[in-house]
Amino acid sequence: MAFELFEREGFDATTVDAIAKSAGIGRRTFFRYFESKNDVVWGSFTEQLDHMRERFAQRPADEPLMESVRAVVVEFNRVDPAEVPKHRRRMELILRVPALQAHSTLRYGDWRAVVAEYAAHRLGEQPSALRPQAIAYAALGVSLAAYEHWLAESGLQLCDVLDEALSELARGFVLG
Amino acid sequence: MAFELFEREGFDATTVDAIAKSAGIGRRTFFRYFESKNDVVWGSFTEQLDHMRERFAQRPADEPLMESVRAVVVEFNRVDPAEVPKHRRRMELILRVPALQAHSTLRYGDWRAVVAEYAAHRLGEQPSALRPQAIAYAALGVSLAAYEHWLAESGLQLCDVLDEALSELARGFVLG
DNA sequence: GAGCATAATGGCACCGGGTGCCAAATGGAA
């Protein structure tokens, strides 16, 4: 698996040739399955976002908007306890390897679009309007802060940290 | 100038060879002045951040934290009216060209560090703690949303949009 | 101004990610 190579050699030091060879396919074929080396790490994120959309659709209409965002984002990031170590290693790559950090921005765009779409729906505005976009960007931001905190501090529950960060956001970071 | 090439040919289609040639220097020399082709667009951002640090240092200690953040970020992004068109074109590149969008994430890290440092100072926490990081990430996020909105809508004042977005943030996006 | 040390320059070869092209392999359906 490619992840073992990343683990052993580091992401940058692992060439596409090596990944392809270890998967028993040609280099050219690799690039038919993955747009880029970076995308190996991200996998089927786009499809996962459909789940997030569904979760949003199920929130009660009278729930405060930022409450819905918090709930959905927290649940969206809940992973099977057995998968936590794997998830952690994956997120370590995404959040700490500069090349992936940079590339991931493009994926986050899709994530934000889902949040912005829902926020726009709730606010009666266009998804491209300032507030939905600001909400999406802010929710993404605090989520990333939560992820980093979770990675840095051992023994934390990801969902707890996300919940706390998104609660702070909904509170406007008062008492500062 | 490199920017004219980006304008005419597009960022991706402009090769480093072409930039170097148009600047009358060797390709190898180019890479001594810029870490990457992406960095041409960013210029001396790191030094500008020192100004932001100074602005933070000058805020009164009894001002609500998010108020200080709003004020500093807005002022930090105020540009000489004569420079607005240039600033606009530069930000169009940064926010719309995928390669730059991705790369810029790394620069934003420095920006966030300045905000987190101040927030940590005000909260009596470590800059790496959850709240300062969340605040920095959120402030960056809504600022990017503001920038995008400013770019998309003509006739807006960047500072006004930033002010609005950061005010919403400080309010926790209530009335949603 | 001559001589010298130091830094700046840029040519060259190389690496690695990514792509277009095309021929060979694969795998059904008839």
Add this chain to the structure above:
DNA sequence: TTCCATTTGGCACCCGGTGCCATTATGCTC
């Protein structure tokens, strides 16, 4: 088996980025 469509992967190529090294300014001392 034959035929067609799809998948595969080799090959050459482009481009960004780097290490190495010879050459060329630059600036200082005498």
